[in-house]
Each structure stands twice: as C-alpha cells, then as structure tokens.
Amino acid sequence: MEHQPAASIFLALQESALGHLMRSSPVMYPAAEILHIMGFVLLVGSIAALDLRLLGIGQTIAIQPLARLLLPLSRVGFIVAIAMGFLLFSADAAHVVGNPAFQAKLLLIAAALVNVAIAHVGPWRKLGTWQGEAPAGAKATALASLLLWLGALTAGRLIAYL
Numbered sequence: 048m049e050h051q052p053a054a055s056i057f058l059a060l061q062e063s064a065l066g067h068l069m070r071s072s073p074v075m076y077p078a079a080e081i082l083h084i085m086g087f088v089l090l091v092g093s094i095a096a097l098d099l100r101l102l103g104i105g106q107t108i109a110i111q112p113l114a115r116l117l118l119p120l121s122r123v124g125f126i127v128a129i130a131m132g133f134l135l136f137s138a139d140a141a142h143v144v145g146n147p148a149f150q151a152k153l154l155l156i157a158a159a160l161v162n163v164a165i166a167h168v169g170p171w172r173k174l175g176t177w178q179g180e181a182p183a184g185a186k187a188t189a190l191a192s193l194l195l196w197l198g199a200l201t202a203g204r205l206i207a208y209l
C-alpha cells in the first residue's frame with residue numbers, strides 16, 4: 048500500500064551507506080531479521096514469564112529471585128531488538144515509516160516503556176517488602192505490560208501485510 052511521502056530524514060537514512068548495505072548485502076538483512084526475532088523473543092518471553100508470576104501464576108516460585116533472573120535477560124533482548132530493528136528500518140525507512148502497523152508498534156513500545164517507568168518508581172521500589180504475592184499496583188502494571196508487549200509483537204508481524 049502506498050503511504051504518505053516520508054520526511055527527508057527517513058529518505059536520508061534509506062539512501063545512506065547503511066541503507067544501501069542493508070539492501071545490497073545478501074546476508075545483512077536476513078541476519079538482522081533473525082537477530083531481531085531472537086531479541087524480541089528474549090525480551091517478550093522473559094517479561095511475559097515475570098508478568099504472569101506477578102499476576103499470581105506459579106505461586107511456588109519466589110518473585111524476587113525470578114525478577115533477578117529475568118529482568119537482565121529482558122534488557123539484553125530489548126537492546127538487540129531495538130538495534131536490529133533499526134537496521135531493518137534503514138533498508139526501507141521512507142516506506143516503512145508510513146506503515147500503520149509499524150507506527151502502532153512504536154507507539155505500543157513507547158507505552159510499554161512508560162509502564163516500566165511507572166512500575167519502577169511505583170510498586171517495584173518496595174520489591175524487598177512484598178510479602179509473598181505482588182501488591183495490586185504491581186499486578187496492574189504487569190497486566191498492562193503483558194498486553195502492550197503482546198500488542199507490539201502483533202503490530203510487528205502485521206508490518207509485512209500493510
């Protein structure tokens with residue numbers, strides 16, 4: 048589907064040496080897409096596991112050690128997904144930027160990051176004082192996190208169809 052003409056910054060990125068490399072190299076784009084997928088699988092997989100525990104699933108597993116294991120993994124996944132996503136984007140920036148699924152994905156990622164900030168300045172600051180189950184505030188941000196990251200995944204997959 049043809050989208051609105053893109054701002055020059057996206058045209059400049061697409062026509063940059065990086066954009067040309069991502070389009071001309073037989074391996075760069077497939078490698079970036081494979082790593083993009085590995086990145087968001089690690090990100091969303093680890094976050095979803097922690098969110099489900101916060102929502103009360105798997106109550107025999109203590110929350111604090113699980114968080115200490117999964118949060119660093121989610122950060123690594125996030126950095127890989129963002130970096131590889133940018134490489135994929137550079138190949139066709141002027142076109143992909145107008146894609147409604149791509150725009151929705153970036154909005155959902157931004158909302159998910161705001162939710163992370165709210166969780167960390169709110170309920171998570173008292174993580175050490177939680178008795179067994181997560182307090183209501185942490186359950187609320189966990190539910191929002193689950194819906195927003197699964198939404199970003201869905202929007203990401205729809206990019207190819209719009």
Ligand code: HEM
Nearest residue numbers: 087125128129132133135136143156199200203204206207
């Ligand atoms: C960090 C959260 C992110 C998630 C969860 C995510 C998720 C996805 C998913 C599920 C796909 C479809 C993959 C496929 O089926 O092949 C995808 C494709 C894509 N993503 Fe991301 N993404 C993220 C970040 C980004 C960022 C930050 C960018 C760019 C700045 C980006 C650019 C792209 C592009 C251009 C495609 C299309 C690739 C293609 O169809 O060839 N992604 N993403």
